[in-house]
Amino acid sequence: MSLDPTVVLALLCLAVALQPALFAAMNLILLRKPEPEPGGSGLVSILIPARNEAGTIAGTVRAALASTGTPVEVLVGDDHSTDDTAAIVSGLAAEDPRLRLVPVPSLPEGWTGKNAACAHLAAQAQGAHLLFIDADVTLAPEAAARLAAHAARTGADLVSAVPRQRMDSLGERLTVPMINFLLVSYLPVAAMRASLQPSLGAACGQLILAARAAYAATGGHAGIRTSLHDGMRLPRLFRAHGRRTxxxxxxxLARCHMYRGFREAWAGFSKNAHEGMATPRALPVWTLLLLLGQIVPWLLVAAGLSGLIAPAALVLAATALALSLATRAAITLAVREPWPTILLHPATVLVALAIQWNVLLRRERAGAASWKGRTYPVGRA
Known part of the structure; x- marks a missing residue:
C-alpha cells in the first residue's frame, strides 16, 4: 500500500525542520559570552574602516575608547570620505592620544574597498590582537578584553561574534534576522571547533578579532583582497593556513545598526550574496532546505485545516511548523532581537531567498556588485 503523497511531503518537511532545530539547540549552548582575563591580554588595536560615516563614527569611536579590561588603541581609516568623517575623528583624536586618524591610500587595482582599508589599518597597528569593527558597531566596555581573552585561552587565531542587531523598520525586520537564524541553525559549531576544515569557517564581518601574528602569516585582508564578504572569506583563509577560528x-559584546530600511538591506545582503548562497550549486539546495523546513509546513497546515489533506499529514506538518517556529523563537530570544520578528519568519525566509535568486539570475547580466559608491566585478573572489 502506497503512502498518501501529502503524508510523504509532510514527513519530509518534518525531517528537514528537525535538523536546524537540533543544531540550534546545541549551538545556543555552545555559543557563550567569553570570559575576560584578569589583568588583560595585552594591547588590542581596534581598527575601524570608515567611508562617509559621519552619522555614526563619533559614537563608535567613543565606545571603543571606553574599552576596559585591557589596553586599547583605536585607529580609524578614512577611506576617501566626502562628508565630515575625518573632521569628527580628528576632533576626537585631539582629546585622546589613543585615537589616530589614518588616511587610506587610493584603492589599488584588484582590491575591494573594505579589505584595502583594513589591510592598511593593520599595517599601522601596534597591538598583539587586531579587532576589526564596522563603523556602525558600538562596542560594550569589556568586548575587546573578552574577545582577546577567549582567543588566548582557546588558541583561536580569529574570534568573531554577531553583535546585537538594531532593527527600526519593517524592512530591516524582514531581512536582518536571517543572519543569526542561518548561523545558529545550520552551522555545526561543535564540528567547527573540532576541525580546521575551511568550509566550516564562519564569522561576522562586523566584529572580527585576529591575532596579529596569524594575520600576517595568512596574508590577512590581502589574502581576500577581491572579496566583498570578509565574514566568510577571512576565517576560511585562516583555516586554509592551519589556523583555528x-x-x-x-x-x-556589541550593538550594530547595519541598515536603514528595506532598500538598503536588500542592497547590502545582495552584495554579500555574490559570495554566499547565490551560486548555481548551493542555492537550489538552500532553497529546498528552507522551503521544506520553514515554508511548506505552513501551507500544509492551512490545507489540513481546510480538510484538503489527510489528518496524518496535518499532524506531521503541524509538528514541523511547531519545530520551525520554536527554533526561530529560541534564536530570536537568545540573541535579543525583537520578538515580533518571530511571526515574520516565513516572510523573512522568502525575502532572503528572493535576494539570493535575484543576485544569481542577474549575475551574468550585471557582472558587477556595487557598494559604498564603488562597483566591483562579480565572481572574482
Missing amino acids: DLVAGRD
Whole structure:
C-alpha cells in the first residue's frame, strides 16, 4: 500500500525542520559570552574602516575608547570620505592620544574597498590582537578584553561574534534576522571547533578579532583582497593556513545598526550574496532546505485545516511548523532581537531567498556588485 503523497511531503518537511532545530539547540549552548582575563591580554588595536560615516563614527569611536579590561588603541581609516568623517575623528583624536586618524591610500587595482582599508589599518597597528569593527558597531566596555581573552585561552587565531542587531523598520525586520537564524541553525559549531576544515569557517564581518601574528602569516585582508564578504572569506583563509577560528555569543559584546530600511538591506545582503548562497550549486539546495523546513509546513497546515489533506499529514506538518517556529523563537530570544520578528519568519525566509535568486539570475547580466559608491566585478573572489 502506497503512502498518501501529502503524508510523504509532510514527513519530509518534518525531517528537514528537525535538523536546524537540533543544531540550534546545541549551538545556543555552545555559543557563550567569553570570559575576560584578569589583568588583560595585552594591547588590542581596534581598527575601524570608515567611508562617509559621519552619522555614526563619533559614537563608535567613543565606545571603543571606553574599552576596559585591557589596553586599547583605536585607529580609524578614512577611506576617501566626502562628508565630515575625518573632521569628527580628528576632533576626537585631539582629546585622546589613543585615537589616530589614518588616511587610506587610493584603492589599488584588484582590491575591494573594505579589505584595502583594513589591510592598511593593520599595517599601522601596534597591538598583539587586531579587532576589526564596522563603523556602525558600538562596542560594550569589556568586548575587546573578552574577545582577546577567549582567543588566548582557546588558541583561536580569529574570534568573531554577531553583535546585537538594531532593527527600526519593517524592512530591516524582514531581512536582518536571517543572519543569526542561518548561523545558529545550520552551522555545526561543535564540528567547527573540532576541525580546521575551511568550509566550516564562519564569522561576522562586523566584529572580527585576529591575532596579529596569524594575520600576517595568512596574508590577512590581502589574502581576500577581491572579496566583498570578509565574514566568510577571512576565517576560511585562516583555516586554509592551519589556523583555528571560533565564534562566540555577541549579544552582550556589541550593538550594530547595519541598515536603514528595506532598500538598503536588500542592497547590502545582495552584495554579500555574490559570495554566499547565490551560486548555481548551493542555492537550489538552500532553497529546498528552507522551503521544506520553514515554508511548506505552513501551507500544509492551512490545507489540513481546510480538510484538503489527510489528518496524518496535518499532524506531521503541524509538528514541523511547531519545530520551525520554536527554533526561530529560541534564536530570536537568545540573541535579543525583537520578538515580533518571530511571526515574520516565513516572510523573512522568502525575502532572503528572493535576494539570493535575484543576485544569481542577474549575475551574468550585471557582472558587477556595487557598494559604498564603488562597483566591483562579480565572481572574482
